Amino acid sequence: MNQGSDHLDRVIDLLSKMPGVGKKSAQRMAYRILELPNEYAFELSESIRALKEKLRYCSRCFNFSSAELCLLCADTRRDPSLLCVVEDASSIKNIERSARYLGLYHVLQGVLSPMHGIGPKELRYDELLDRVAQGSYDEVILALNPTVEGEATASFLAESLKLRNVKVTRIATGIPMGGSLDYCDDVTMASAMDNRRPMN
Ligand SMILES: [Zn+2]
Known part of the structure; x- marks a missing residue:
């Protein structure tokens, strides 16, 4: 060689x-x-x-940032009554691309995974509770990945936020746009059925 x-x-x-x-x-x-x-x-x-x-972590949302606050947290045009919780910073880029969400974010930096020794202390969980306690959020949107761990983490967060007088929602999961029911796996199909919405 x-x-x-x-x-x-x-x-x-x-x-x-x-x-x-x-x-x-x-x-x-x-x-x-x-x-x-x-x-x-x-x-x-x-x-x-x-x-x-x-790059370092934004001191408020834990997105990557070159300053104390990231561009999203520093942007006063964002809706301060909405908080979207994501698993990692790359999810923010995907949600921003959709141009459907104008609120703030919180990066959890992972999801609960007892098998890998990841509990609430390993995540930005306390920081989330502090933000919700100190902020005036009308709604916390859980936009975690639809995995077994993501689902378990979403349930755990929803339970934790129950007493905080804030509406907690979970992003819908189901059939991808342009997809076909023929190629849909059982879990996705079940989720799509669970998340159906009224049309009239
Ligand atoms: Zn930030």
Whole structure:
């Protein structure tokens, strides 16, 4: 094995740690980086470095931020009566893309998982309760992923927030838009049926 392939293997190995990227995709990416101009590769590595060096957690919502408060918390046009709880910061990007929600967020930084030793203390749970106690929220929307752990966490949060005099809702789950009932798994089908809404 020559030295060149050592470098290549290292990049492939590092890239393959990314979610959804297997060895083969990592290999294609690494070769693509080699083909692209130097500037691209240097900007890529620099931007990743800046990401780690410049970003920290927003002190209010625990989204990533380059300042004490993230851009969303600092934006006075956001509706301060709505609070949307998400599992991780990347969920915020997805919800923002929908342009359907104009309230504030709270990043839980995970979900309860007793099997992996993750309890409320490992999450931004106390911070959530403090925010709800101190804020004037009309509604807390639980937008956790529809997994077994996400569902259990949503139930736990709903129970915890019961006494706080705030309406708690859960985002709907079900058949994806453009999807077909033929390809729908049993759990999704059951959830779609449970979450049906009136039409008249
Ligand atoms: Zn924030």
